[in-house]
Amino acid sequence: GAVVSQHPSRVICKSGTSVKIECRSLDFQATTMFWYRQFPKQSLMLMATSNEGSKATYEQGVEKDKFLINHASLTLSTLTVTSAHPEDSSFYICSAPADTAYEQYFGPGTRLTVT
């Protein structure tokens, strides 16, 4: 099946700094990618939909100035957590929907810890 990668897999940063997470579709083109956040023992919460060549669509309650999304090419979307705070510590997962099938392909996730 199609592969989606994420980098880094884990990151620890200090409060106030910014962190960039990359999501790549390795063997297919993705005009749309989704960014999810998952807190421990909770479900995936959709943060935003990343659209290649246009602005991302953010879910209600997600600060677009804090979580910057750039979908610069058909294989790369990035999520930048700006001025990170400890409450931003979470597991961030990206995914891309399949064109012809029904499912979406998930990246392996990035565990962010803000100290």
Added chain:
Amino acid sequence: AQKITQTQPGMFVQEKEAVTLDCTYDTSDQSYGLFWYKQPSSGEMIFLIYQGSYDEQNATEGRYSLNFQKARKSANLVISASQLGDSAMYFCAMREWEGNQFYFGTGTSLTVIP
């Protein structure tokens, strides 16, 4: 209203036994897809099984089967012959064909007891 409801936060099953994980959904669309994903402690989301709303037969994938009852809007996952490696979180999800978005349930933590 919740699109996907999983009422079992935690389940235990004896190794080699079968277990059913419950999932109900809410949609007014005629065309939709239902999915089950497994998430082990590593965090990766592993696709298990898919059921389309127009599929008349219940989906099966190896030891996984989906008990689809459309009128009741339920899509329960049945795992047969449980193995220790089945211990993980299990999420039910739905995709409505009108949009790309997936809706996830709150998950069920399954523990397989040796």
